[in-house]
Structures are given as structure tokens and as C-alpha cells.
Amino acid sequence: MPTRKQHTRSTTIAAILGLSLCSAVGSAQAAETSFLKDAMRGLNQKMQVIVDGLAREDYAQVEKTAAAIATHPKPPLQERMRIMGFVGTRMGEFKGYDDKTHHAAETLAAAARRKDGRRAIEAFKELQTGCLECHQAFRQDFVAHFGGKAK
Numbered sequence: 144m145p146t147r148k149q150h151t152r153s154t155t156i157a158a159i160l161g162l163s164l165c166s167a168v169g170s171a172q173a174a175e176t177s178f179l180k181d182a183m184r185g186l187n188q189k190m191q192v193i194v195d196g197l198a199r200e201d202y203a204q205v206e207k208t209a210a211a212i213a214t215h216p217k218p219p220l221q222e223r224m225r226i227m228g229f230v231g232t233r234m235g236e237f238k239g240y241d242d243k244t245h246h247a248a249e250t251l252a253a254a255a256r257r258k259d260g261r262r263a264i265e266a267f268k269e270l271q272t273g274c275l276e277c278h279q280a281f282r283q284d285f286v287a288h289f290g291g292k293a294k
Contacts, residue, residue: 178218179226179289186212190274193251193267197260205263206255212270213248229288230281240277247273 189208196204217223230237251266 178222179285182215182218186215186274190271196255197264197267200258200260202255202258202260202263206252209248209252209255209266209270213245213252229285233281237277237281240273240280244270244273244277 189212192208193205193212196202196208218226227234247266247270251263251270254260254262254266
């Protein structure tokens with residue numbers, strides 16, 4: 144039978160290991176959900192670059208940035224699984240918004256490549272509308288579930 148001192152030491156070690164594990168799990172979860180937040184911030188910055196490029200008729204900048212939006216990186220598998228689990232039966236709707244924005248970004252890049260300002264602006268409107276529709280449908284629920292700030 145362990146002495147009181149040994150029992151206290153074992154309990155302390157278990158508590159430290161438990162806290163370390165909780166901290167590691169919390170850090171992993173924060174890293175997972177931060178991908179989506181970081182991705183949204185990055186996409187927002189790219190949208191601003193496109194606005195600037197369209198205003199200055201810098202079609203090379205618009206093409207490059209629109210292509211980067213169209214091919215933005217996917218979340219790591221673990222975060223994708225968490226998102227799919229959260230979205231659940233609305234996954235088709237969520238994927239539809241993603242497809243719409245990818246298509247609009249590709250259309251924008253193609254119009255910029257042709258230096259077709261009018262079509263580029265129309266495609267940017269489609270891209271911005273796709274973002275808005277997705278945000279209106281999902282943002283508040285995502286923020287409530289995964290944390291962060293809604294605007």
C-alpha cells in the first residue's frame with residue numbers, strides 16, 4: 144500500500160500530465176480552427192488587392208490574385224472533418240458556395256488575362272456575392288461553434 148507521500152506525488156504527477164494533455168489538445172484545436180480564420184483573413188486581403196488592381200486596371204495583379212483565390216489551400220484533414228461534422232446535412236449548400244466562389248475567381252482570372260475590364264468587374268461581383276451568401280448562411284453558426292468574432 145502506497146504511503147501518503149507517494150500517493151500525493153502520484154496524484155501531482157497525474158494532474159500535471161492531465162493538464163499538459165489538456166493544454167496540448169487545446170492547442171491542437173486552436174491550431175485547427177485558426178486555419179479557417181487565417182484562410183478567411185487571407186482571402187479578405189486578396190479581395191482588397193483585386194479591388195485595387197481593378198481600380199488601377201492592373202490586370203496582371205488581378206489575374207494572379209484571383210487565381211490564388213481559386214486555388215486557395217484546403218484545411219488540414221482533421222479540420223475538414225470537424226467542419227463537415229458541424230455543417231452536417233447542409234454540406235451540399237456549403238460546398239455549393241465554395242464551388243460558386245471558385246468558379247467566379249477562375250472567371251475573374253480569365254477576364255483579367257484578356258484585359259476585359261467589364262467582364263472582370265462582373266466576375267468580381269459574382270465572387271463577392273458568393274462570399275456574402277456563404278457568410279450570411281454560415282458565419283454566425285461557425286463563430287458560435289468554433290469561436291472568433293463575427294462582424
